[in-house]
Amino acid sequence: MxxxxxxxxxxxxxxxxxxxxxxxxxxxxxxxxxxxxxxxxxxFRPQIEALIDRPYADVATTGPRERAARQSAAAVAAVPGSVLHRYQLPDTPTQAVQIIVGKDKAETRVYVHPQTLAVLKTVDEDQRLMRIxxxxxxxxxxxxxxxxxxxxxxxxxxxxxxxxxxxxxxxxxxxxxxxxxxxxxxxxxxxxxxxxxxxxxxxxxxxxxxxxxxxWAKSWGSYLKVVRSAVEGQPVRQDWTVGRSGEVRARGAADAGTRAMLEDHADHGGMPMADPAASYAPLDNMVATVVPLDLAAPVLIAPPTGPGQPWTAKSDAADRPQRTDLTLDPATGAVLTRKDFAERRLVDRLIGYGIAVHEGAxxxxxxxxxxxxxxxxxxxxxxxxxxxxxxxxxxxxxxxxxxxxxxxxxxxxxxxxxxxxxxxxxxxxxxxxxxxxxxxxxxxxxxxxx
Structure with missing residues (x-):
């Protein structure tokens, strides 16, 4: 056998x-x-963007600068129908001020002369070289x-x-x-x-x-966010985008919220909307508060995204461990809350370090x-x-x-x-x-x- x-x-x-x-x-x-x-x-984004922005790095002379509110109003006027989304603190006193304005889901970066308020350049945020x-x-x-x-x-x-x-x-x-x-x-x-x-x-x-x-990926990034929300018992706010559609939706929601805030300001005894600078007058207080804090550049200040909401300021540094998030009192500009990178959840810090290394920062x-x-x-x-x-x-x-x-x-x-x-x-x-x-x-x- x-x-x-x-x-x-x-x-x-x-x-x-x-x-x-x-x-x-x-x-x-x-x-x-x-x-x-x-x-x-x-x-090499920092080096490339510095080269692109070199013509706007030294445009001002010694002398008084216009207020941030008026600079923002000039940027908004340069893009009809837009509202202020973010004001970027200039790195030097002679640098052109970069202001991001938006209309629904579209955003435009406007370069404004800090003294004359002349619009030096406008560029669609999505058409910037390094964004592409x-x-x-x-x-x-x-x-x-x-x-x-x-x-x-x-x-x-x-x-x-x-x-x-x-x-x-x-x-x-x-x-x-x-x-x-x-x-x-x-x-x-x-x-x-x-x-x-x-x-x-x-x-x-x-x-x-x-x-x-x-x-960053749409599938795994969304999966991670859902798991985190379930574990933490509340919606998760992350310091990075997940897919193109999520970023576009966030833009549209922020734009709608900002417009609602401006309309509420006009309807309740505020300054007349005919003067755009009046709508952004609180920005001057925000700038006065944030500048001495010496946050890592670039520093972005954004208006409320709805009635009763605070202003926000944050360091958007590529080296993410240097980032800080602030909320600011709309009336006085005083800091309401501050959250440094070290105070974030462990998973956010680990991913933040990973992204910083990934981007070479x-x-x-x-x-x-x-x-x-x-x-x-x-x-x-x-x-x-x-x-x-x-x-x-x-x-x-x-x-x-x-x-x-x-x-x-x-x-x-x-x-x-x-x-x-x-x-x-x-x-x-x-x-x-x-x-x-x-x-x-x-x-x-x-x-x-x-």
Whole structure:
């Protein structure tokens, strides 16, 4: 009687990890290149915006400056039908004053001469160069659908990096080809070493950048907000936007609230609306209160968003741990409440630190250079991976690694990916789709293992 030998499990195995690494890379490479390129440009936002605003950095001479209320009125008059949304304190006495005015969901930044009240420049907030780069990076200028797609790409890029680290693990090999590449080897070994060693050196920072960008994404950012609201028992106010639609809705709501406040001011014995400066007269008190506090620039002062609401002032510094939020008494300008970064909830502080590092703002130019090196490494990783795939791809085939029968070797890795899929529902759904496609659709044919 012949004994029956039970088939050995095919999955999860080293080859399965390699196969999933291939699929993740095939999907991610175009997006990783895009995110690395746009992210590299956005890293230098302070320098680029300073260069753009250089013509308006020294426009005033010594002498008296107009009051903030009159400066705001000039900005509002420059955009018919608008109201004041935010007044930005100038960094220097000679700098043009930047004032953001709005009409429904649209916002315009107006540069006003601080002495003559001449309007020097107007620009749609969404058409500012670095704002466009920000949206290219986070949503590819496609709104919420683009945000979903970028989140998927970032999630699969995390899988690509984790699976790459699993495949990179030395398993008894020496440092050559593991810690440094054998550049003189040529051919297949050259590309393999370039890909593997680059992946090792950039993996930690790349994972950090990918994970720290998720709170902005429409799907996971909204998911996090819902979970937090349920846990904390009240609606959560976050210091970052979640998707394009949420930002636009917040603009529209703030604009409607400000208009309601102005109408209430006119209907209850206030100064006549025919004089726009009178409507913003309390701003002068707010400026007098906020300037001595020396908050981290840029500092934005905003009117109430409804009758009976206070004025607000906040530091909008890119280095988020330096941020402070204030509420101000509408009558006197006195500080009613102050909330520094250290007083925020732990999750807000952790995400704030993560975003500051992500944007290259936490520790100055060293942060920028570290992020830039990571972005360049991701570009090299993507290009070398694409070259290896193209050189080894059988003619007319996708070239996915063949699923071989092996003993399980990566149960821990796949447990991590499953956990990741549960924590990020959008990624989890895509994981199931790819798994089904791998089993039922994709033909099993490929190339030899490196």
């Amino acid at each position: 012949t004994a029956t030998i039970a088939p050995r499990r095919e999955w999860p195995s080293y080859t399965s990890v390699w196969r999933w690494h291939f699929y993740a890379g095939l999907f991610c490479i175009p997006f990783v290149l895009w995110l690395a390129l746009t992210g590299s440009v956005y890293l 780069v920000f949206r290219l990076h986070g949503e590819m200028l496609a709104g919420d659908p683009g945000s979903y797609l970028v989140e998927l790409a970032a999630s699969w890029a995390i899988v690509m990096i984790l699976s790459g680290l699993f495949l990179w693990w030395p398993r008894g090999r020496g440092p050559a080809g593991v810690i440094w590449p054998r550049l003189s080897a040529g051919g297949r070994r050259f590309w393999r070493d370039l890909h593997a060693v680059t992946g090792f050196w950039v993996s930690f920072m790349a994972l950090f950048l990918l994970l720290s960008g998720l709170p 936490l520790f100055g130019w060293l942060n920028q250079l570290l992020n830039l090196a990571t972005a360049l490494g991701l570009m090299l990783l993507s290009i070398s991976g694409a070259v290896m795939w193209w050189r080894r791809r059988p003619s007319g085939k996708l070239g996915a690694p063949v699923a071989r029968v092996r003993a399980p070797a990566a149960i821990g890795f796949f447990a991590l990916i499953v956990t990741f899929g549960v924590m990020l529902p959008l990624f989890g759904a895509s994981l199931l789709i790819v798994l089904v496609a791998d089993r039922l659709i994709v033909a099993k044919g490929g190339f030899r293992r490196l």
